[in-house]
Amino acid sequence: MKIAKSEMAAPVGPAPVLLVADDAGLPSASRLLDACPELIAVPHAGGVLGAGLSTALIEQYRAGHACVALADTETVIRALAPVLAHQRSPAGPAVIAVAPAGTAVAPLLGDGAALGARLAAALGIGLAGAAADPEPAGGDAPRGRLTVVGLGPGTRALRAPAVQQALDQAEDIVGYLTYLNMAGPFRPEQHLHGSDNRRELDRARLALRLAAEGRRVVVVSSGDPGVFGMATAVLEALDEAAGPAWAGVEIEVLPGISAAQAAAARVGAPLGHDFCVLSLSDNLKPWRQIAERLRLAARADLVIALYNPRSRARPTQLAEALVVLRAERPPSTPVVIARDVGRPDEQVRVTTLADVDPEAVDMRTLVIIGSSLTRCVHGGGLARVYTPRWYPPDACPTSAPSDGAASS
Secondary structure, eight states: OOOOGGGBOOOOTTOOEEEEOSGGGHHHHHHHHHHOTTOEEOOBTTBTSSTTHHHHHHHHHHTTOOEEEESOHHHHHHHHHHHHTTOOSSOOOOEEEEOTTSSOEEEEESSOHHHHHHHHHHHTOOBTTOOOOOOOOOTTOOOOEEEEEEOBTSOGGGSOHHHHHHHHHOSEEEEEHHHHHHHOOOOTTSEEEEEOTTOHHHHHHHHHHHHHTTOEEEEEESBOTTSSSHHHHHHHHHHHOOSSTTTTOEEEEEOOOOHHHHHHHHHEETTSSSEEEEEOOOSSSOHHHHHHHHHHHHHTTOEEEEESOOOSSSSSHHHHHHHHHHTTSOTTOEEEEEESTTSTTOEEEEEEGGGOOGGGOOTTEEEEEOOTTOEEEEETTEEEEEOOSOOOTTOOOOSOOOGGGSOO
């Protein structure tokens, strides 16, 4: 079966587009085009088929078109990985993966639920990951297992063996698309369930539903899953659930190296004494609460690790945080700026509180603010940062110290 040339066109405006990975998807493509007349089949290398899927998918995604890809989920995830790795905002057009045989429809990015439901209806199947209320489990319901894992900073060499074992044994892997790409490769029989960055609770509910069916499910999180990660989302979803369906699911959390630990290790030991971690994202808490916690942590002379310091949607928060911190800490306070630690684009540098440039920081950056005792030393041609294990018995700052109080 072939898709007629008349059915291929250059998309105009926001029309959704259809891309087909290989001949196996052609029968399903014809059914989808018949059921959704607004869907436009877009040719790529070698016609509508061939190795140009990745290039065509990225091109249409960047152009703002909702993309329906007749390909397995992992193929779509890997095709979009290069553009997602540099996309600072989670906003973007919908991306939907449709199994070539027409056996699954999985919305992966953006608001693709409505279009995905129409595609699934055209194929006579349900929508993967669609919301549903938990049904009471019967006495013979299978006992599933849900493991929430931390991938660490990115490189597989720093991933815990227990985490890798859980990934190898999983039947279903659920996660943010970028992290699924980090967690692979996967076997063909493993099912990947990818979604957008801000759909944590949706991912958690899907994972619990799959596990309640008796499946071995892994939810992936970067860094450590218990530090601003997916472990909390899973337990929140479990806590809010009505009915006993998910109560029988065995839940395990496997730790990973956190972003703060990875960044600290790159420069030495800035977390060698008391420290705290704060997220500057005000998506789930008010900014006034963040600012007050920053102020109190600075006055307590704690080393502070800042997560989610700045994004396109929140361009001013780091600058506002620096105003708070500079009122409490001297200008010479050592600061570590660490971006993409453990990944190919890693950048780590040491500066001072006076010289931090918010424009050089984004969501993939971890910022460590030293205490009054944090020091910089040079060894092997590199700047090393550490915070001594001891603290002077007569030092208990309650207000902004003078610049001479800090060692740098």
